[in-house]
Amino acid sequence: MKQVVLRGWRPTLVIILLFILWESASRLFEIPEWLIPSPTQVWEEGIAGWSVYNHHLYSTILLTVTGFLIGSSVGIIVAILLHVIPIFRNMFYPLIIFSQNIPIIVLAPLLVIWFGFGMLPKLIIITLVCFFPIAVSTMDGLRQTSTELLHYTKMAGATKRQTFWKLEWPHALPSLFSGLKISATYSVMGAVISEWLGAKEGIGVYMTLASSSFRTDRVFVAIFLIMLLSLLFFALITLIEKRVVAWKTKGVETNG
Amino acid sequence: MAELTLQNVSKSFDNQLILNDINLSVGNEEFVSVLGPSGSGKSTLFNLIGGLYQPDQGEITLDGDTITGTRGSISYMPQSPSLFPWRTIVDNVMLGSEIVGEPDREAAMNMLKKAGLSGYENAYPHQLSGGMKQRAAFVRSLLSPQPLICLDEPFSALDEFTRLEMQKWLLDLWSEHKRSVLFVTHNIEEALFLSDRVIVLSERPATVQKEFEVPFDRPREETLLLSEEMLSWKREIYQVLKRGDGSGASRG
Numbered sequence: 001m002k003q004v005v006l007r008g009w010r011p012t013l014v015i016i017l018l019f020i021l022w023e024s025a026s027r028l029f030e031i032p033e034w035l036i037p038s039p040t041q042v043w044e045e046g047i048a049g050w051s052v053y054n055h056h057l058y059s060t061i062l063l064t065v066t067g068f069l070i071g072s073s074v075g076i077i078v079a080i081l082l083h084v085i086p087i088f089r090n091m092f093y094p095l096i097i098f099s100q101n102i103p104i105i106v107l108a109p110l111l112v113i114w115f116g117f118g119m120l121p122k123l124i125i126i127t128l129v130c131f132f133p134i135a136v137s138t139m140d141g142l143r144q145t146s147t148e149l150l151h152y153t154k155m156a157g158a159t160k161r162q163t164f165w166k167l168e169w170p171h172a173l174p175s176l177f178s179g180l181k182i183s184a185t186y187s188v189m190g191a192v193i194s195e196w197l198g199a200k201e202g203i204g205v206y207m208t209l210a211s212s213s214f215r216t217d218r219v220f221v222a223i224f225l226i227m228l229l230s231l232l233f234f235a236l237i238t239l240i241e242k243r244v245v246a247w248k249t250k251g252v253e254t255n256g
Numbered sequence: 257m258a259e260l261t262l263q264n265v266s267k268s269f270d271n272q273l274i275l276n277d278i279n280l281s282v283g284n285e286e287f288v289s290v291l292g293p294s295g296s297g298k299s300t301l302f303n304l305i306g307g308l309y310q311p312d313q314g315e316i317t318l319d320g321d322t323i324t325g326t327r328g329s330i331s332y333m334p335q336s337p338s339l340f341p342w343r344t345i346v347d348n349v350m351l352g353s354e355i356v357g358e359p360d361r362e363a364a365m366n367m368l369k370k371a372g373l374s375g376y377e378n379a380y381p382h383q384l385s386g387g388m389k390q391r392a393a394f395v396r397s398l399l400s401p402q403p404l405i406c407l408d409e410p411f412s413a414l415d416e417f418t419r420l421e422m423q424k425w426l427l428d429l430w431s432e433h434k435r436s437v438l439f440v441t442h443n444i445e446e447a448l449f450l451s452d453r454v455i456v457l458s459e460r461p462a463t464v465q466k467e468f469e470v471p472f473d474r475p476r477e478e479t480l481l482l483s484e485e486m487l488s489w490k491r492e493i494y495q496v497l498k499r500g501d502g503s504g505a506s507r508g
Contacts, residue, residue, distance in 0.1 A: 148334065148336050151334065151338070152338040153355070154327065155332040155334070156332060156351070156400065157356050158355045166355070170340070247343075
């Protein structure tokens, strides 16, 4: 805890200073609220408007978590398949990269035309943005298994399956978690973008409604909610990572 | 029981002959060292015995069964400890028996205690010193079910003091848990101190140049290293290695 305070006070100070600067600027220059609201105005709306946006928030969280779970499963499965069957890597790797070059903003309305306004098109979008970082980092982790350890397992007579589960998979876990952390934040963005294009509720809907009625304070509330959500998601993955790859940090102090 | 024989084994890579007509054997519970200059194909020899490659010609048998090109019939200890960083020491030493056969945690704990690693059972490899990691790696090969252990220059990366300590430790543990051992090294003294028999390989392409029967009694003491007898043996093997033609006076 002490360490968190020691390391965290500098960035916190910078953020507080930034808010003070913003607040005093909007007071000093008397900027109208519909143009740029001051932090206190955003804060007040954030508290007072809870009943207005809380169902939007739940809907987005549900969408994000579902999308993230599907996306990361797809990413992990793709990585394993492409690693275990080298011909697949050869065949599909370019396709996987192409999939990331499709502009989401163009794809999303098409998906709505094809699949309607339900969950499916939104989940497809989130999966599409989520799976890529996970697939690539997991694949790298699997491929970069130490040659020394690989030589030992071969000499010890391990089968392909044993080599994978005992050596390659645990070796890839730290890389997998880097991918998960990137995807966790992407999935929130993916959810919001997909909501923009047609949904009954969600932060994306709340945001479009607010901006079309010049409720700029609400737009800012939405922005902060998205940031907060990404941050929480990221922290959650980091927490799980610390438990799963405990060997990385355990006992480092005793070693000097 | 474990008797390893290599008959007329040859292997080349990219048309370059690495091993040329190797004949050697390891008897039951015998400690045999293979001594050769660096790059003489000692690792290739192990990879062949371990079944990673097929020899171009020749046959490898263990207790009469052909094991040419079959993996998992020997227990192996590499040059680097090669412990898995995400496994605790006790989980690491059970790895060999996990891959072939049944892991036995009880036996692993006991062996770690005998090996002087008690208190470190649940530590991770990065918390151990170099010598301790090598001990764990040797315990892992002892706990593997195969009757023959192949050690590939296990102490070459250690400093002089740790190496001597490890050699004595290895002899102690081995005399209690007898196995057939094939030990590869480029250190003459180490080969003489540890083994019953020393096989000298020539430079590339490697052939068996000479075999020496080591006459020292067991258990062996550290003082042996400085004895006159040791020095004269060292000189003789050194000359064979240097001349590279195997025409030295035989004493084996």
